[in-house]
Amino acid sequence: MIGVIWVIQFQGVSKIYSNGVAALHDINIHIEKGEFAFLVGPSGAGKSTFMKLIIRKELPTSGQVLVGHKNLAKMKAGEVSLLRRNIGFIFQDFKLLPHKTVFENVSFALEVIEASKKDINRQVPAVLELVGLKDKANIFPSELSGGEQQRVSLARAIVNRPHLLLADEPTGNLDPETSWGLMDLLLEINKRGTTVIMSTHNKNIVDKLRRRVIALDSGRMIRDEQKGGYGFEN
Template structure:
């Protein structure tokens, strides 16, 4: 599913973000990426979605060597990766339905399939009744649920959630986690970068800890391991 071998990433300004990363994430896993701010978590995610290339080492995502992937093929790679952002990134002038449908329209899915699939995923995240609402008419938790619906509407093999509960209150965060857990239970690999000790320690999954660009801990059903 995801394999990194001897991966290093140094940016043009000389900052070394990751150093000698060796990791494998199998299909259907739920993995937390934890660590202090600036540890390299965001770079790890950017490498998986091919926003940046490694300075050294090889990365395979869904059996594709992303190092050797031509730029015109990158959108095809990303069709199998859904991304959930901390700040939602919804289009303010589009309804909930239109925001989710847009992800299918850009890959030219048939209109009939779009209508059916969008309502399916809105039902999954509990927002079928909000299909005609605009993002600004929703709570933060509801907007994040729309973001999740958009990320999974094309049936990706991997969902990457970058601090998906970072701007939400604790009660709302539990609801978002239950949705992500259900998506994982249906077979989708979920990789979640988080600073939430409560979530990691409550929803037990694999924990990969990164500090100063190095993996210092990799535990199945691990704990957060940092004071907050």
Template sequence: MIELNDVWKTYPNGVMAMNGMSIYIQSGEFVYVVGPSGAGKSTFIKMIYREERPTRGEILVGGENLAHMKERHVPYLRRNIGVVFQDFKLLPSMNVFENIAFAMEVVEASKPEIRRRVMDVLDIVRLKNKARFQPHELSGGEQQRVSIARAIVNNPDVLICDEPTGNLDPETSWEIMHLLEEINDRGTTIIMATHNREIVNNMRKRVIAIENGRISRDEVRGRYGYES
């Protein structure tokens, strides 16, 4: 599904963010990406949805080599990759339904299909009764649920979550994690960058630890492994 082969990334300022990284993630896995701040986690995440390109090496997603992908093909890649951010990134001028529908409009889905699918994902995230609410009328947890609904509305094979619980209280964080586990159970591959020690240690999944741009640890049912 996702494969990195000897991937290096050096930014123009000379910072080396990836240092010969190689990893394979199978379809349907739930993977935590952990490590100290500045270790290369964000670069790793951005490489998978082609926000960043490697200096050298090979990145394969669904058989496509992202290192050599032409810019015009990137939007098609992203139809199969949903992204959930720490700060939600909802459009404040649109209501809940419109925020989610927008992700389908950009891929030119029909209006009946948009209506059906948006209501389906609102049901999955348990927000059907909030379809006409504006983002500012929602709690942080509800906003993150909308962000997740938007990320999965086009049925992506991969869901990338970049610190999805970083702005949430512990109780709400657990609600989001149980939702992500349900989505994973439906067959979606989930890759989640996190600093949340409690979540990683209690919801035991595969853990990939990154330090100094390298894979320092790769464990099935792993633990967080760093002090709070």
């Protein structure tokens, strides 16, 4: 995937799960490299499915998802691994490993793709410094606040310098002040060239930042606006 221009395209994408739930309907969208896009909409609108299609956790029922002009449905298992090495992912519930320290949680992401010890020892401290957790490298996630845990999760997501960062309601469990701290980091990462797609219910953040807003409702795209607002009643 190196050298590929990280354009994300949805072409007439629909997703119906095997249990009959129709999550997305005829989505057409184009996200350029380096963009910052909010994905908004009520619960069950299809935001998570949208994310899962990009990392190829799910395949579309019809239509095509292309990353760097490559059709994800035609990828082999090995290519999917390589794709994911270029995508960082953070979650509302952090998904940290409780028996590993902050450092180990971050280095884990490099170890399992067989990065060299040299790379690990260079990149992990650097990324922990970026998220402001350099001093807490050797403690366990349970000793951290929610905001700090999400920053560990972010460090893990970006330690491999991905082209794309997906954030699935990353501020969902954080208080407003901590949320803004995280947003500053996401904006900083975006400024360094990483595409960021963030799903959120946080009206305040969306309205203040005025970035691209993609709004979903009941699986349909109802709005795609540069410098948009949240638009839903909270």
